[in-house]
Amino acid sequence: MTEPFLREERRGAVLMLTMNGPEDRNALSSARQCEEFVEACRRINADQGIRAVILTGRDPAFCSGGNVKHMRSLEGFMAGRVEEVAEGYRASLQQLALSLYEVQVPVIAAVNGPTFGAGLDIACMCDIRLASDRARFSETFVRLGLISGIGGAWFLPRVVGASRAAELSFTARVFNAAQALEYGLVSEILAADRLMSRALELAEEIAGHSGSALRFCKRLLRRSDGSDLRTSLDLTAALQAIAHQTPEHHAAVESFLAERERR
Known part of the structure; x- marks a missing residue:
């Protein structure tokens, strides 16, 4: 039986996902790999016990993007007529x-090494990105005469801004972790041997809060890009009304007041 591309490890309320294809630097080369992602995301959304997710790659890379050998041989995502390729991407x-x-809980990308093409786009789909000092990044597509087929033109500007996204996309330049921090792509740089422990520390800090509040908060943050203020406030009112009725909210208020009285 073929080994899964996505390895899962549960740490309490935190789920760790590891892309497991080190022989080709965790490249995305098959529909099966995509199906594993889709199924994992479905399970996460259905499990109220999961409050945070860490996504990383098995060393030596986070994800090297598409399989260039498949591009040359026109197999995998590149196989078939034009309309078949388009539908294959969809x-x-x-x-x-x-x-x-659309994962409903916070997702942290622990970027442990090279993160190119679709790999960079996957990192941008996450909510928070931490980088190893060994990480390198590139939106490589134009170098291969391509564009991002996984949504990079939508994700990258939302993370680093329109001008920087255009620069990185048009040049396909490789940049390091320090530059990624300067661009706002990552929020922290760690020594390679500290990356996963820091990602877990951050995930556990997040997971210590109300599961429903985390899901509501992420939903509002995701919607903030595409909605006007009135629409956002209307959704906020509906979600806040639900949040006020949750046992987690009541318990958190009691804990807060008890702690204040002790102080």
């Missing part, structure tokens, strides 16, 4: 993008 890589972006 049915596989783009389903991965939709599913990962």
Whole structure:
């Protein structure tokens, strides 16, 4: 039986996902890999016990993007007539993008090494990005005469801004972790041997809060890009009304007041 591309490890309320294809630097080369992402995201959304997710790659890379050998041989996502290739992207890589972006709990990308092409786009689908000092990044597509088929033109500007996204997309330049921090792509740089422990520390800090509040908060943050203020406030009112009725909210208020009285 073929080993899964996505390895899962549960740490309490935190789920760790590891892309497991080190022989080709965790490249995305099959519909099966995309299906594993879609299924994992579905399970996360259905499990109220999961409050945070960490996504990383098995060393030596986070994800090297598409399989260039398949591009040359016109197999995998590149196989078939023009309309078949287009539909293949819609049915596989783009389903991965939709599913990962729509995960209802916070997702931390622990970027442990090279993160190119679709790999960079996957990192941008996450909510928070931490980088190893060994990480390198590139939106490589134009170097290969391509564009991002997984949504990079939508994700990258939302993370680094329109001007920087255009620069990185048009040049396909490789940049390091320090530059990624300067661009706002990552929020922290760690020594390679500290990356996963820091990602877990951050995930556990997040997971210590109300599961429903985290899901509501992420939903509002995701909607803030595409809605006007009135629409956002209307959704906020509806979600806040629900939040006020949850046992987690009541318990958190009691804990807060008890702690204040002790002080």
